[in-house]
Amino acid sequence: MKKILFKTEALKDTVMSYCPGCGHGVIHRLVAETIDELGIREKTIGIAPVGCAVFAYDYWNFDVTEAAHGRPPAVATGIKRVLPDRVVFTYQGDGDLIAIGTAETIHAANRGENITVIFVNNCVYGMTGGQMAPTTLIGQKTTTTPFGRDEKIAGYPIRVCELLSSLGGVTYLERVAVTDAKNIIKAKRAIKKAFQVQLDKKGFSLVEVLSSCPTDWGLNPQEAIEYIEKNMIPYFPLGVVKDKS
Amino acid sequence: MQEEVIIAGFGGQGIMFMGTVLAHAAMQENKSVTFFPSYGAEMRGGTANCMIIMSDEDIGSPVVARPDGIIALNQPSADKFTRRIKEKGLLIVNSSLVTGESGRDDIKKVEVQATKIAEGLGDKRVANMVALGSYIKEVKILKLETLCKSLETLLGEKKKNLVDINIKALKDGYKL
Amino acid sequence: MSRITIDKEKCKGCGLCVLACPKNLIVMSDEFNKKGYHPASFSSGEDCTGCGFCFQVCPDVVIEVFK
Amino acid sequence: MAKRVLMKGNIAIGEGAIKANCKAYFGYPITPQNDLTAHMSKRMVELDRVFIQSESEIAAINMVFGAALTGARAMTSSSSPGISLKQEGISYMAGCELPGVILNVQRGGPGLGNISGAQGDYFQATRGGGHGDYRTLVLAPDSVQEMYDLVQEAFDLADKYRNPVVILIDGVLGQMMEPVDLEHDVKKYKLPPKDWILDGCKTREPRSIQSLYMKEGALEEHNWKLHEKYKKMKQDIKCETQHVDDAEIVLVAFGISARVCKSAMQLARKEGIKVGLIRPITLFPFPEEEILKATEHVKKFLVVEMNLGQMVEDVKLIINSKADVHFYGRPGGGLSSQEEIVNEISRIL
CATH class of the missing domain: 3.40.50.920 (Rossmann fold)
Structure with a gap:
C-alpha cells in the first residue's frame, strides 16, 4: 500500500487553532497543495489577515507576512511591484476584505494587480466572537444583529465576486464552497486556476470560498455544512463569475 | 476575610457561569467581589478560567496569582493551577475527568465525581454546579440558599426550565 | 485494499469524516483525547476503497489515506 | 444598601452612556471591547436610538463626527489598533470643536500585539494622539462602578468644553465584573447652550463646522483659543x-x-x-x-x-x-x- 493522500510540504505539521469543523483548515490545505503542485513554494509570499486566519504564518511552510486589518491587498501590491517574479497572494476573511478593507480590495483589483486573493466568506466575524460581517445574510442573528440582520439598519450582504466583476483589472473570479468532497475538489481546481492566472501574468484573480463557522453560527459541524447549502449558496451562487484569462 | 478562587475547565463546561453564580451570590451577601474571566482568541477548545475574589473590604487587583482555592473541572486545569494554590489551600477536582496526583501535600484535596453525578441527574452539563456546591461546603463563605437564589436570577425567565436541575446539582455537591 | 490513519491527538472530533465516508467506516470514539475531544476512529479496513472523501473534508488534516 | 447589579466593565460603560442620553453609538469589532458593541446593538435598538456597526474604525469616528455636529450625544469604542485608526477623526473633532466620547479598551501593542490588558496608549491619549496641536480630556476609571459613573460625566465634559473625551481603560477592567449601583450619584455640570450645531438654517443664518483656517494668522488664533480651553479643563481635574x-x-x-x-x-x-x-x-x-x-x-x-x-x-x-x-x-x-x-x-x- 502506498500513501496517496497526506499533508504536503507547504503545510506544516502543526495543530491549527481553529474550532472543530471550521472551514479554514481545508482551505489552508487546498492553498498549500496548490503551491506544492505548481512547484512555487520557494517563491511564494503569503499575506495573512486580521481575523481567525491571523496565525496562518504558523501553518504554512513558506514566507508569510502579517498585514493590518483590511490592508492585505495594499501590502500585496507593495510586494508584487517590487518582486514581480514572486507569487503573492492574500488570504482574507469577509470582515477584512469587504468591510474595513473595501477600498484596498477594490483598488488593487481595479489596478489589475497581478496577485491572487483567497477570500473566505463565512458570513460572520469569527475571531472577535461572532459579529455581523458585510456578508451576513438578511435575518441572520449575530452578536451585533441580535434581532437578525435588518437591511434597514445594516444594509444587504455584499456579493464580492459580482461587485468586482465590472472592474477592468479583474481577470478571474470564481465562487466555490467547502461543503463536501466534491465541492472541495472543485474549490481546489479554482484556487489552482487563480494562481495559474498570476503565473501567466494575466492580472487580478480572486476565489471566494463559502466556509462554515459552526461556533459563531451556534450549529454543530454537520448542521453548519447544511447551513451553507441551504442558506448561503442560494444567495451566493457557485461558479465562475468572470474569466478573461 | 478575603477568599480568592480560580475556576477552570474546558470551554463549554460552564466555567464562566459557575464564576458568575458565585460572584452574584457574594454580591447578594453584601460582600465586595470581583470576577475576571480569561478571554482568548480561540472560540472553542482549550481551557477557560475565571478568577473570583470575595472580601469584606475593598478589593484591589482582580487578578489572582496565588489562590486560596482552585476548582478544576478537567485535567489540564488541574495541571496548570494546582501548583499556584496557597499553602493550606483547597483543591477541588472533578475526579470523573481528573485522575492524576496533585503533587501537593500541603493543601486539602477534595475529589468530586462531578460529571458522573451530573450524568446521574440527567445532564452532564450541571457538573459545574456539583463542583460549586462542594466548594461552598468547604469554604463556608456563602449560604447555599443565596447561591440557589442567584441561580434562579441568572437563569432568568428564558432558562427557567433549567433552574431545578442546577439547584439539585448544587445541593448534591454540597451534601457530599 | 486501502486504509486510513487518523492522528487522534490532533483530531478535534468535528465528525465531518464520519459523514463523508460512503462506507460508514469511521466512528467517533468514546474516549477523550488530551485536548478533551472525542476523536474519530477508523473501524475496519475491509471495505475501504481509498476514495479519500474523509481526507478531503477533514479541517484539521489529521487523516492519511493509503491505497 | 442600594440595589447592586453584577456587571462587566464594558457593559457598564454602555449602560452609563445610555443613562447619559447617548443618542448614537458606532462601533467595529475588536477584542477586548466587543461586549460593548454587542450590548449596544441590542440596547440602542430597543430604545429606538442609533446603532451602527460601521465598516471600519475610521468610519465609526466620522459617524460620531456627523452625529455630534447635529448636537446629539454620540460615542464610539475600540481597542488600541482601532483607536490608532480613529486618530484622524479625533483630530478633526478637536479642530472643529465637536464633543464626543471615545472609549479605548487598551490591549498590548505595538502593531496587532495581543489582547491582554495593557496601558501602552497613555502617550497617544494624553498627547492628542493624531496630528496637530490638540488635546483630548482623558479619564481613567479603575472600577466598574467608576466606569459607569465617569462615562456619564464624560458626556457632560465633552459638551462643556466642546471637545472629544477619551476614556482609557484596558482589557482587564473591560472584562471584569463587579457590583454596580445604578442609582449612584454622579456629578452634573452646568452646560452651555449648543448654539453652534448644524440642523438646517431655516430659522437662523447658515453656520459651518470647520477646522480649515487658511487666512493668515487665523489658525494660530484658533489654536490659541483651543489652548485657553485646555487650560480651563484644569478646573475638572480628578x-x-x-x-x-x-x-x-x-x-x-x-x-x-x-x-x-x-x-x-x-x-x-x-x-x-x-x-x-x-x-x-x-x-x-x-x-x-x-x-x-x-x-x-x-x-x-x-x-x-x-x-x-x-x-x-x-x-x-x-x-x-x-x-x-x-x-x-x-x-x-x-x-x-x-x-x-x-x-x-x-x-x-
Whole structure:
C-alpha cells in the first residue's frame, strides 16, 4: 500500500487553532497543495489577515507576512511591484476584505494587480466572537444583529465576486464552497486556476470560498455544512463569475 | 476575610457561569467581589478560567496569582493551577475527568465525581454546579440558599426550565 | 485494499469524516483525547476503497489515506 | 444598601452612556471591547436610538463626527489598533470643536500585539494622539462602578468644553465584573447652550463646522483659543489619594495598575511599610497639584504602569527633582502582582 493522500510540504505539521469543523483548515490545505503542485513554494509570499486566519504564518511552510486589518491587498501590491517574479497572494476573511478593507480590495483589483486573493466568506466575524460581517445574510442573528440582520439598519450582504466583476483589472473570479468532497475538489481546481492566472501574468484573480463557522453560527459541524447549502449558496451562487484569462 | 478562587475547565463546561453564580451570590451577601474571566482568541477548545475574589473590604487587583482555592473541572486545569494554590489551600477536582496526583501535600484535596453525578441527574452539563456546591461546603463563605437564589436570577425567565436541575446539582455537591 | 490513519491527538472530533465516508467506516470514539475531544476512529479496513472523501473534508488534516 | 447589579466593565460603560442620553453609538469589532458593541446593538435598538456597526474604525469616528455636529450625544469604542485608526477623526473633532466620547479598551501593542490588558496608549491619549496641536480630556476609571459613573460625566465634559473625551481603560477592567449601583450619584455640570450645531438654517443664518483656517494668522488664533480651553479643563481635574499623609513612599498609578497598587499598599502596610497612593483619574489634564503637595513631605515616589514608562514622564516633569521618582512597569500585556510591587518598594527604601 502506498500513501496517496497526506499533508504536503507547504503545510506544516502543526495543530491549527481553529474550532472543530471550521472551514479554514481545508482551505489552508487546498492553498498549500496548490503551491506544492505548481512547484512555487520557494517563491511564494503569503499575506495573512486580521481575523481567525491571523496565525496562518504558523501553518504554512513558506514566507508569510502579517498585514493590518483590511490592508492585505495594499501590502500585496507593495510586494508584487517590487518582486514581480514572486507569487503573492492574500488570504482574507469577509470582515477584512469587504468591510474595513473595501477600498484596498477594490483598488488593487481595479489596478489589475497581478496577485491572487483567497477570500473566505463565512458570513460572520469569527475571531472577535461572532459579529455581523458585510456578508451576513438578511435575518441572520449575530452578536451585533441580535434581532437578525435588518437591511434597514445594516444594509444587504455584499456579493464580492459580482461587485468586482465590472472592474477592468479583474481577470478571474470564481465562487466555490467547502461543503463536501466534491465541492472541495472543485474549490481546489479554482484556487489552482487563480494562481495559474498570476503565473501567466494575466492580472487580478480572486476565489471566494463559502466556509462554515459552526461556533459563531451556534450549529454543530454537520448542521453548519447544511447551513451553507441551504442558506448561503442560494444567495451566493457557485461558479465562475468572470474569466478573461 | 478575603477568599480568592480560580475556576477552570474546558470551554463549554460552564466555567464562566459557575464564576458568575458565585460572584452574584457574594454580591447578594453584601460582600465586595470581583470576577475576571480569561478571554482568548480561540472560540472553542482549550481551557477557560475565571478568577473570583470575595472580601469584606475593598478589593484591589482582580487578578489572582496565588489562590486560596482552585476548582478544576478537567485535567489540564488541574495541571496548570494546582501548583499556584496557597499553602493550606483547597483543591477541588472533578475526579470523573481528573485522575492524576496533585503533587501537593500541603493543601486539602477534595475529589468530586462531578460529571458522573451530573450524568446521574440527567445532564452532564450541571457538573459545574456539583463542583460549586462542594466548594461552598468547604469554604463556608456563602449560604447555599443565596447561591440557589442567584441561580434562579441568572437563569432568568428564558432558562427557567433549567433552574431545578442546577439547584439539585448544587445541593448534591454540597451534601457530599 | 486501502486504509486510513487518523492522528487522534490532533483530531478535534468535528465528525465531518464520519459523514463523508460512503462506507460508514469511521466512528467517533468514546474516549477523550488530551485536548478533551472525542476523536474519530477508523473501524475496519475491509471495505475501504481509498476514495479519500474523509481526507478531503477533514479541517484539521489529521487523516492519511493509503491505497 | 442600594440595589447592586453584577456587571462587566464594558457593559457598564454602555449602560452609563445610555443613562447619559447617548443618542448614537458606532462601533467595529475588536477584542477586548466587543461586549460593548454587542450590548449596544441590542440596547440602542430597543430604545429606538442609533446603532451602527460601521465598516471600519475610521468610519465609526466620522459617524460620531456627523452625529455630534447635529448636537446629539454620540460615542464610539475600540481597542488600541482601532483607536490608532480613529486618530484622524479625533483630530478633526478637536479642530472643529465637536464633543464626543471615545472609549479605548487598551490591549498590548505595538502593531496587532495581543489582547491582554495593557496601558501602552497613555502617550497617544494624553498627547492628542493624531496630528496637530490638540488635546483630548482623558479619564481613567479603575472600577466598574467608576466606569459607569465617569462615562456619564464624560458626556457632560465633552459638551462643556466642546471637545472629544477619551476614556482609557484596558482589557482587564473591560472584562471584569463587579457590583454596580445604578442609582449612584454622579456629578452634573452646568452646560452651555449648543448654539453652534448644524440642523438646517431655516430659522437662523447658515453656520459651518470647520477646522480649515487658511487666512493668515487665523489658525494660530484658533489654536490659541483651543489652548485657553485646555487650560480651563484644569478646573475638572480628578484624583484619588490614599494614605499620603503619613507615607514614606507614594505609589502613582492609574486604571488597573492602581488596583494592583491598592493591593500592594494593603500588603505593605501589614508589613509596617507606610505606603501611600495617588491615582490620577483625569490623565489630561494631569493632577499636578496633588503630586506637588505630596512632595512637601514625601521624598520617594514609585510610578507603576503596564508599559515601559509613559505617565512617569509627566510625574517627573511635575516633581522636577524635588523627590526621587522610580518606575516599575511591564509591557505587552504583562500585569504586575502586588508582591512584585512590594518587592520593588522594599528595594527602593
